[in-house]
Amino acid sequence: DPGKSAYEIWLDNGFTGTEQDFLNWLKNQSNNADSLGLSFALTDEDTYSVSVGLATERSVIVIPATYNNKPVTKIANKAFNECKNLKKVTIPDSVTSIGEDAFRNCSSLTSVTIGKGVTSIGNSAFYNCTSLTSVIIPDSVTSIGEGAFYNCTSFTNVTIPDSVTSIGNNAFSYCTSLTSITIGNSVTSIGDRTFAGCTSLTSVTIGTGVTSIGDRTFYECTLLTSVTIGNGVTSIGNSAFYNCTSLNAVYITDITAWCNIKFNDYASNPLLYAHNLYLNGELITNLVITDSVTSIGNYAFYGCSSLTSITIPDSVTSIGGSAFSVCTSLNAVYITDISAWCNIKFNVNTSNPLLYAHNLYLNGELVTNLVIPDSVTSIGNYAFYGCSSLTSVTIPDSVTSIGNGAFYNCPVEYTSASAFAFGYINKNNLKTAIITSGDSIGNSAFYNCSSLTSITIPDSVTSIGGSAFDGCSSLTSITIPNSVTSIGGSAFDGCSSLTSITIPNSVTSIDNSAFQNCTSLTSATIPDSVTSIDNSAFQNCTSLTSATIGNNVTSIGDSAFFGCCKLVEVINKSSLNITKDSRNNGFVGYYALNVKTDGQSDIVNKNDYLFYTYNNINYLLGYTGNDTNLSLPDNYNGKDYQIYFCAFYGCTSLTRITIPDSVTSIGSSAFSNCTSLTSITIGKGVTSIGENAFYGCSSLTSVTIPDSVTSIGENAFYVCSSLTSVTIGNGVTSIGNSAFRGCNNIQTVFYKGGKEQWDKIGYAGGINVNKLYFYSEAAPTNSGKYWHYADDGVTPVIWQQ
Template sequence: MDANYEESNRRQSSRRHNLMLKVSTALFAWAAKVFRGASNSCAQWAGAFIFAVALGAMSSVLAETDGFYTYSIDNQKAIITKYQGPGGDVVIPSSINGYPVTCIGKKAFSNCSGIISIVIPGSVTIIGDEAFSGCTGLSSVVIPDSVTSIGNETFYCCFSLSSVVIPDSVKSIGISPFSGCSKLVEIVVESANPSYISCGGILFDKNQQTLVQYPAGKSGGYQIPDTVTSIEDSAFSDCRRLTGIVIPDSVTRIGNSAFSECENLVSVVIPDSVTSIGNSAFSECENLVSVVIPVSVNSIGSSPFSDCPMLVEIIVEPANPTYSSIAGVLFDKNQQTLIQYPAGKSGGYQVPDGVSSIGENAFDGCASLTNVVLPDSVISIGKWAFDGCTGLASIVIPDSVTSIGAGAFAGCSYLASIVIPDSVTSIGAGAFFWCSRLANIVIPGSVTSIGDLTFSKCENFTSVVIPGGVTSIGAVAFYKCSRLSSIVIPDSMTSIGNGAFFGCTRLTSVVIPASVNSIGVSPFADCSILAEIVVESANPSYSSCGGILFDKNQTTLIQYPAGKSGGYQISDSVTSIGARAFSGCSNLTGIVIPASVTSIGDAAFAECENLVGVYFAGTPPSSDDPDIFRNCPCIIYYASGAAGWGEQYGGRPTAVWNQQEHPQ
């Protein structure tokens, strides 16, 4: 993938859900391993859910393939869902197997960097969201006059696209259809179009009241026409060559991410007519130094000026009835909520008395912030509040605080210790994600659950004591806490999520109490020196034998400790090997699988780099993963006379097993 596209895509995602990108970096890496080859992608938290919803919504639609195209049929019309061709000059067919192609589906051509030009047939009426996003080599596209709808970010980051023509037929255009197209200098709308118009290569609605998209390839300053009342979401996003902007006093709304990543925008004057400034409206404007909020503004979204490293002050006009500022910091009028701290300010900061809430993204990206003192009046710390404060060495959380939001301290890589008071009852997902220097933390007894990714990538953790009130540990909660050598799971625990301790490479032993009744996929995978998983004998749902984790009846092998070495013979009671059960067991050299085993989960033996022989006593077990043994040097041996075997199984070659020989 093009490096510039990756970076631009990273920034775009960050803009929308700041932490979510950083969180899903780790979760994607984990899920891509665990669920690779599965029918649904769990690369992000909501992946499986979204997939399930999509299946429910499209229960009558079946995916088929013809040549380079994967498509589905809906009401006797073809929807192209995926292109897998060689690129170059692509002419999309007007019909597939007799069905007219009427829709280019979401992400159908996404990231096809080898495509140079696209001709869309006259049968197409809808171009879906992100349909051609990341086609970095795309320099020409012909949109026919049959198209009525163009989705969100349809041509996002098509770096080579310099010009595009919107035909008369288009009635609907989504958010930032051409955002990140760094060479795009003009968007031309045919004059008879009843819904849209272009002026100077800039896309507007027909009445020029809404500025929809400014081409990212245009350079210099720009004066918005005085007919415009609304600057659409992401209208100027990623316009890195924009050096100045004049907003007329006709404008009342500045949309979400409207000027985000305008890195050469030094100053902006917000007129008295503006009433609304959207989420992340000026985020990542790297050279913005100061901004004044006029009296008229009565609505400001979250993180309006986050990640602006040169911004030292946000000034609110005193007569504004909704907002205020103290020493360049943005608050609500009553100074109960701290909305935005300028990222260009350095040193320490003491939040004023009376503040009860630290808003979402309030200190986001404040890399020069070294310490923070919160007053006793603070009750809540919002989502991503201190996300990316890489210089933050200390923070005092008072015992008035009851909740810490998702990702609140994510990426605070210099933070070595923190005390969570007993007053805290809720810690959000990923709250301390990637706090790489955080050596110890005391989880108060008032906390009842540890969310997804809460301490993921806290690489300096050595031990964790989970208090007796905690009942659940979320997915990848302690992912790659690479120095974690000891963990105590209390008797109150009922649920351990997917990959909860994945990649804890110094963990040697773990005890699962009798109370646990739910364990997710690969909870201890890639724990390279883990020698035993012990389940208390009274547990009604799970058991262990020889340090290996099974369900209670030992019919499913859930997790084999990666620290065990040599060979292993699975018991005849086992009928199923769980997903990623042996994954990363680099010391496993051979394994005998009995005839009782009928199914093997995804990636069950992935990355077993010293596994040379796998011996099957019966017929080949079913599996949804065609590459169960990926990155394993093994040969698959099957019993002479056993039916159903071919030349390969699970991506590895097969051979007949002489059962007189002892397996390795």
């Protein structure tokens, strides 16, 4: 830096002292300088080192073996740092160490001869020597420091001799012209990012002495096609082979050693990109794990798509996470002992090769009818995960626990078990379960068994755990034995096909969300033994019409019955003050028409239609049948009726509905979210359409509102996105906010009155007035948009002007 004094530069190079100290040092250097301009300093060992501070402008340097009759043994730190003109250096055999940054940023250096006495090459010794094409590392070198050859972009090849025991972090990083490396057998560790960014590197051979490969060692060596890994390697660091996208072969000599390698993540394993594993030069397709293997590590065969089958011996007791992930060609797993297989510890589902293979062979025979032997007491996590060859399973009484996901995605229709500790089985195809003994059903035991239709619970069971049947959406009924005293939180949450359940007198408490989202449940009777109903216990049971609260219930938690919009009848036998329209006591009376203290339910099921009469008014509460095209009853006991709040809410299979003239009103949310409903006929007796009545009926294409209707509630047809045509009778006097909002495909709105009458309505409920046509029986004489009926008296026709 021309702006700095020599003294300041001296300080910048790491020296300390006064300016006089600097002058004394400079004098000493001058006294110890040779004719080449090299500076020497006496070491503690009574030898000389090529010193720092006296830069040379020469392009060729030959370091002498002796100076003042004493050997030159070291090249000091930063000795030739930033010598931009230096092109060639010869280091004699007398030198034992090359210091840190010794030749750093010597950007013109093309050739270095390292003497046979050098044992260590210091950190960043040749850092950024971008013109250096090659270097011969002699057999004397035992360590190569961090960043020693970092960014030597002209380097083409390097051989690391057997004498080297350690290679530092970043030692050869970004040597972008380096095409091949051979790492000697004495190297025990390769540091982090040692060869990162060597984008021309095509092959690597790692010697048998190497035990560890650091993080990102070969990071983004994008042309690397093959790697040979010695059988001494025990660990490979994070992302060691990340983005080595040209890899197509990994060569090993010992499968036991390979299984024991600790791969820190999926990109530690070169198979992520190579896919092909070679054992002693032969491509492995049918992998046979040797009896000496007791565990297979994490990511061991991650991405090894050349594998078609694997034989796992009885000696294996654990298989690590993602050990067989993305082994997409696997189609067979061979074993010799079911008991040993059941006891393997699979860390996660991707530990099990059956995830991809699907077919399990026992002593050469495909297993379809699995019989667990009596010697087995537990079946481990993920033991048969994805084993689609199974059609049936027999589990003996000796089994006391079944692990997470043990039979997940196995097409088994029937399972018999004694201990039913079916923790997280997640068998989508499990249809029937018979439990023969035991005193509890564990948490999440049948969680998300979406095909389960039947479960038999023995009298020995005293508790049903949290989420035990959560998500069993095909379960239609269940009998809880009198031995059960507690039902855990979310035990039956989301059992959307469950229409009835009997809670025995033995139960004392119903926990949080126990029956939440049981949307087909029509009635609930809480026995006298129950003292508390916890928060959200029956929340969103949208088909629940009647609830009986037992004598001894003293508390009902928050939102216990929230969203039970059809709950018209509450029989309150408890001392709780339950009243209509009240949000207290978990909303149990909030939706009710009638709260009474005794008697039986007055709800009547007539031909699959649920009716309720209160104060001489008849209400249609819902439908329990399976028809999708419905014509509602002409009357109920000879009288008119109303369609109650949420009566057909969420009936997604309903396609057509005909409402007779005997219906007087359509309640709020009556047909909300009937997403398959394409056609509705509204009878001439209907006077009001409630809020959200047809909210979200996204398949509805047209609607005719008869003259009898006087009001259309807020959001009545909100987001009926397929609606193209609307006819509104002349009896309508009010249209609620957003009644037709989100109906963006409406092309025509036929109003049976005139403009003056329309203007009195005041608010169009989201109707685009540019689509509006007024009724005119005769051809209009004034300008405007008008319509009339065709000869059939039904079809609207626009008058052409």
